[in-house]
Amino acid sequence: MDDAAILKRRGYIMGINLGEGSYAKVKSAYSERLKFNVAVKIIDRKKAPADFLEKFLPREIEILAMLNHRSIVKTYEIFETSDGKVYIVMELGVQGDLLEFIKTRGALQEDDARKKFHQLSSAIKYCHDLDVVHRDLKCENLLLDKDFNIKLSDFGFSKRCLRDDNGRLTLSKTFCGSAAYAAPEVLQGIPYQPKVYDIWSLGVILYIMVCGSMPYDDSNIKKMLRIQKEHRVNFPRSKHLTSECKDLIYRMLQPDVNRRLHIDEILSHCWVQPRSRGQSAGAINKEGESAGTAHSLWVPELGTDKKSATKMEPREESHPEARPEAGSEVKSQENTVPTSRQAETLAFNPELTKKSEEGFPQQSSETHT
Known part of the structure; x- marks a missing residue:
């Protein structure tokens, strides 16, 4: 029985194709x-790799069933057929x-981005309060409802964090996600x-929201890493x-995981x-103290504590050689996984970086280090 017939028996009239990978596809219905x-996300067990079936798919199903938040895509139903196809019926980002x-x-304007x-x-x-991590946060996985509200989707790389005997979260060793958004x-x-990995990806997403471009050029991972580790961010x-x-x-x-928010x-x-x-454009710390005025170019003052907002110091110029990295075009991540939104899950290889021709022209930038 084909997908349309199976869905019809469950009360769904199948529509157009929304995305497709080698062992999964997404249909509207x-x-x-x-x-x-x-x-409707349709996964074919016969075509899926073993580690996905043994590890990632069970995690995704377990986590989708437990999540209930207004800004997370709702899961309405999960069922499986005798021929090894899994159907996950979810909220549609219209x-x-x-x-x-x-x-x-x-x-986006800052108010809309906020x-x-x-x-x-x-x-x-x-999610974090439930010890659930996403590990594939990117703009393609943020769907918009009819009122343009954010709906977080695609939990293919998500997992529940384990804790040791002292209650501390254990480290992860599965390297997954999208290179341009990866810490x-x-x-x-x-x-x-x-x-902490999720937080870095949030930083990339907010940058894209307000700048309309990528914070780092992922066509050269080695160079991108060097700039990230120097804590250089161009606007x-x-x-x-x-x-x-x-x-x-x-x-x-923040490249230092102990100082990242x-x-x-x-x-x-x-x-x-x-x-x-209603506050001034100067940076403001948690005690409410103004930390300077707005300048086209500024760098954080050294020695500030991560728990308070970084104080700013006006500078005329900083690392001019870094400017070409700013304004990297917003693009579909060709080296990302899943291969399509709500579709397939694979681990990325940082060496396999490709550059999309789509996107925005580069702009002059200011450097923060």
């Missing part, structure tokens, strides 16, 4: 019970994904703290971002909080 369109939205409309980023961060806090420790093959001058926004991004893209610190950051809208 109309639910006669729910009275609206849904997405407005597409965030990557396509930005490629079509350009960078709203969407708060929705995403709330979803990540919900330096993951790209280097170092056992990593999965929650397009034309975007006129507030210091608070740049401060938050800079502190999420936690999800609670992100949600309490002055830029994310509504009160930040």
Whole structure:
């Protein structure tokens, strides 16, 4: 029996193809019970690799069944047929994904970015509080509902974190995700703290939201790693971002895992909080002290504590050689996994980096180090 017939028997009228990989595909369908369109992820066990069937798929199914958050794609039903096909019926992102939205409309204004980023961060806090990590956060996996609210999707790389006898989270050794969004420790093959990995990816996503471009050029992983480990973040001058926004991004893209922000610190950051809208453009720490005025080019002052907002010091110029790295075009990640949104799951090889011709022209930038 084909997919359309199987879905029809379950009360779904199959629609168009939304994505396809070597062993999984995603179809749209109309639910006669729910009275609206849904997405159906169809996985063929006969074509899937053993490690996916033994490890990733059981994790995904377990986690999807337990999640219930307004900013996470809802899972309505999971069933399997006798011939080894798994059907996961999910909420449909009717407005597409965030990557396509930005490629079509350009960078978001900070107020819109703040709203969407708060929705995403709330979803990540919900997951992290359950000791669930996503490990494949990227704009393609952020779907938009009819009102353009964020819906986090694709938990193919997700897992529940284990704890040792002292209650501390154990490190992960599975290196997965998308190179352009992956933290330096993951790209280097170092056992990593999965929650801390998610935070780096959040930093990349917020940068893309407000800049309309990638923070790092992943066509040369070795060079990208060097820039990341030097804690260099370039912002397009034309975007006129507030210091608070740049401060938050800079502190999420922190190569030192012990200093990278936690999800609670992100949600309490002055830029994310509504009160930040009425404050000056100077960076503000948790004690409410202004840390300087807005400049087109600034660098954090050395020696600040990670628990307080980074103080800023005006500088006329910093690392001009880094400027070509700014404005890397927003592109579909050809070396990413899953191969399509809500579709297939494979581990990436950092050496297999490709450059998309789609995207935005490079812009002049300012450098933060």
